[in-house]
Amino acid sequence: MREMVFVTGNKGKFSEAKEILAAKDIELMQNKDGYPELQEDELEPIAAYGAKYCAEKLKHPVMVDDSGLFINALNGFPGPYSAFVEDNLGNQKVLKLMEDESDRSAVFKSVIGYCEPGGEPVTFTGTVEGEIAYEERGSGGFGYDPIFDYKGQTFGELGTEEKNKMSHRKRALDKFFAWLD
Ligand SMILES: O=c1nc[nH]c2c1ncn2[C@H]1C[C@H](O)[C@@H](COP(=O)(O)OP(=O)(O)OP(=O)(O)O)O1
Numbered sequence: 001m002r003e004m005v006f007v008t009g010n011k012g013k014f015s016e017a018k019e020i021l022a023a024k025d026i027e028l029m030q031n032k033d034g035y036p037e038l039q040e041d042e043l044e045p046i047a048a049y050g051a052k053y054c055a056e057k058l059k060h061p062v063m064v065d066d067s068g069l070f071i072n073a074l075n076g077f078p079g080p081y082s083a084f085v086e087d088n089l090g091n092q093k094v095l096k097l098m099e100d101e102s103d104r105s106a107v108f109k110s111v112i113g114y115c116e117p118g119g120e121p122v123t124f125t126g127t128v129e130g131e132i133a134y135e136e137r138g139s140g141g142f143g144y145d146p147i148f149d150y151k152g153q154t155f156g157e158l159g160t161e162e163k164n165k166m167s168h169r170k171r172a173l174d175k176f177f178a179w180l181d
């Protein structure tokens, strides 16, 4: 049994990762301290910096997850600004921005950052391709899940178990396990 601290204020991310990691005999503990927000347009450096910062501060192996939704018709928006946009605009306004767009394609991306005290951070990236729905569907999940359509169902319509089979987070965590072994 391996233990690590997942530094995140996001309950949805935490419960998904906890479930995925339990199958690998990794005990995950949530810490909501947070870390200084880097202003970057890529998720990888943000995750690397956060993992390193928190590992030194907590003196414990740490995992973070920096993620976002990249909509192709909007040139990748909201991307690294996903959390800001979710808090300040919300799904309805994103749908409004997409009103006249026929290209609905979008990518969810998750970057897992991991670091041990005194060590260098490593990152693992997972993506899943889908389409922006025309309206919110489903009450499961969190964040952009109700507007992200994957093969005809939104992530809000899938249960956590189904989402955890192929989500961006699952794919990033699978790369992380392969590296840990
Ligand atoms: O599977 C997902 N299903 C729906 N929405 C998602 C997902 N994955 C990321 N997202 C959204 C949530 C947030 O608006 C942004 C990530 O922002 P991000 O800064 O990484 O997370 P956060 O501020 O919610 O938590 P924290 O930084 O404490 O880990 O993308």
Ligand SMILES: [Mg+2]
Pocket (backbone or CB within 6 Å): 083
């Ligand atoms: Mg955040």
